[in-house]
């Protein structure tokens with residue numbers, strides 16, 4: 001894993017937006033895997049600014065979101081489809097028909113996962129998958145003990161995730177306990193992965209992901225098996241890492257290798 005540590009969440013968002021911009025510069029018709037949650041909001045806002053400034057187009061981009069709540073219609077304010085429309089899609093030049101979010105309101109939610117996988121395959125697979133990480137180490141809604149070989153399916157949320165996400169729901173409002181989520185194996189098949197984490201509440205999950213054993217108890221640790229994962233985090237989220245000087249040294253060396261031999265992207 002490539003570990004990039006910035007002072008604060010604003011710098012993390014800028015670096016993440018740089019990364020996604022570079023991906024679209026390299027391949028304007030990229031297939032992007034996108035995440036919801038509070039972490040990527042600032043990154044999406046930065047991408048919107050770049051689009052409005054005329055330097056970034058999503059006209060040829062296809063997207064697949066990681067997950068959606070079961071039981072919320074797409075136009076529900078707390079659905080992840082609404083989140084994506086509001087925070088990114090409605091503000092850029094993307095063709096909405098090429099944006100995909102699992103259908104949490106399907107008559108038969110069991111059938112959604114295999115169909116979603118088939119649609120990802122038909123699009124040629126995901127070029128860059130953006131991820132957050134849960135305080136419990138989940139990626140997408142792959143909760144601890146999820147199969148490392150899992151694919152898109154219905155997943156029961158843990159009490160911790162239910163509590164973490166309750167801030168988005170009004171008191172007394174229906175809050176789903178089930179979601180349809182890409183599996184860990186689905187995520188690992190993306191060609192490149194960009195994981196973002198900010199804040200002290202993520203520090204334990206981050207150290208378990210980067211320096212712990214590969215285990216279903218920390219689903220994000222499965223990313224250790226991925227060839228091209230970049231982790232961009234702030235100081236607070238990095239605070240439990242024990243090998244920080246090494247990560248900085250690696251980045252210095254990579255810069256030198258790029259300067260000398262070119263950027264293989």
Ligand code: PGA
Nearest residue numbers: 037038039132133134140
């Ligand atoms: P957050 O969620 O960005 O709202 O912290 C991340 C996640 O649960 O994956």
